[in-house]
Amino acid sequence: MSLSAVASAAAASTSLSSVNPRRSSPASRVPAPLRRSLPWRPLSSSSSSRSLLRPVSAMASPRTAAGEAASRKNLIIFDAEEDLAASLAKRTAELSARFAAERGTFTVVLSGGSLVKALRKLTEPPYLEAVDWSKWHVFWVDERVVPKDHADSNYKLASDEFLSKVPIPAGQVYAINNALSAEGAAEDYETRLRQLVKDGVIGMSPVTGFPKFDLMLMGMGPDGHVASLFPGHPVVHENQKWVTFVKDSPKPPPERITFTLPVINSSACIALVVTGAGKAGAVHKALSEEQNTSDLLPVEMVSLQDGELTWFTDKSAVSMLSSL
Numbered sequence: 001m002s003l004s005a006v007a008s009a010a011a012a013s014t015s016l017s018s019v020n021p022r023r024s025s026p027a028s029r030v031p032a033p034l035r036r037s038l039p040w041r042p043l044s045s046s047s048s049s050r051s052l053l054r055p056v057s058a059m060a061s062p063r064t065a066a067g068e069a070a071s072r073k074n075l076i077i078f079d080a081e082e083d084l085a086a087s088l089a090k091r092t093a094e095l096s097a098r099f100a101a102e103r104g105t106f107t108v109v110l111s112g113g114s115l116v117k118a119l120r121k122l123t124e125p126p127y128l129e130a131v132d133w134s135k136w137h138v139f140w141v142d143e144r145v146v147p148k149d150h151a152d153s154n155y156k157l158a159s160d161e162f163l164s165k166v167p168i169p170a171g172q173v174y175a176i177n178n179a180l181s182a183e184g185a186a187e188d189y190e191t192r193l194r195q196l197v198k199d200g201v202i203g204m205s206p207v208t209g210f211p212k213f214d215l216m217l218m219g220m221g222p223d224g225h226v227a228s229l230f231p232g233h234p235v236v237h238e239n240q241k242w243v244t245f246v247k248d249s250p251k252p253p254p255e256r257i258t259f260t261l262p263v264i265n266s267s268a269c270i271a272l273v274v275t276g277a278g279k280a281g282a283v284h285k286a287l288s289e290e291q292n293t294s295d296l297l298p299v300e301m302v303s304l305q306d307g308e309l310t311w312f313t314d315k316s317a318v319s320m321l322s323s324l
């Protein structure tokens with residue numbers, strides 16, 4: 001892995017690195033300037049920490065000189081999960097303000113797993129008051145086909161840990177219809193997404209022709225899966241549908257619906273939260289130079305067409321990366 005830039009960050013011993021994606025366009029190999037303070041007053045003035053990320057203005061709509069679509073990848077490594085959660089909240093709040101101002105809505109996509117707990121600081125001051133929650137529209141990148149009050153439900157997890165603690169209008173939280181079969185729930189979810197595109201709530205990517213969500217907040221499994229796209233499963237290669245289903249997930253429960261890779265890759269921003277030694281092997285495969293392109297993990301197939309992918313990691317997760 002080659003690092004295009006490294007800067008010390010706010011939290012003690014924390015570093016921010018801008019990573020060159022292996023299959024990147026020339027534009028994304030140009031190191032972007034790194035700064036440590038943000039001009040975004042509502043949050044920076046009420047927060048004691050400095051920003052770990054580039055100013056919002058520098059991150060908006062990255063483009064080449066010729067105006068072509070471009071993508072960017074960042075890697076942030078935290079000493080403590082507490083710092084990761086603080087940075088994730090700050091970044092999410094910045095994007096909320098930016099997209100609410102630009103588009104009038106903020107479309108946020110959640111996964112299940114440990115990501116949800118990492119969002120907890122958004123439910124506390126200053127974010128609880130500063131974020132315009134009325135602009136949020138919440139979706140799931142994947143969901144288990146179980147009742148909404150089932151312990152396996154990603155909706156229940158998000159509801160218990162996050163959504164019940166912030167004032168997002170209930171009609172703007174788009175749970176799947178779990179009364180349907182997995183196939184039916186996937187079709188139904190795609191139909192609702194298409195209507196929300198027509199209504200102007202969700203944008204469309206002019207680059208890919210797929211819906212363009214403002215922010216996807218996702219985890220990654222130890223096997224390199226993202227959403228419910230598991231290594232070796234045929235749905236990884238679905239390139240027409242927006243939402244599809246699996247009935248044989250290797251991670252229980254078996255029946256799930258999931259966004260497809262073209263939708264994930266059309267996002268404006270993705271925050272990929274990956275922590276713990278159990279993820280080190282997949283992180284190494286995804287971010288090191290030594291790669292086998294014939295056997296890509298789903299996480300390695302996440303490659304934004306016109307947007308920014310930021311890995312929020314800890315030292316354990318990157319422990320197998322030799323070049324850090």
Ligand SMILES: O=C(O)[C@H](O)[C@@H](O)[C@H](O)[C@H](O)COP(=O)(O)O
Nearest residue numbers: 111112113114115219220221227
């Ligand atoms: O429905 C699911 O199973 C999740 O959405 C899944 O994709 C999760 O995000 C990853 O497995 C990472 O989970 P952890 O962060 O808990 O390891």
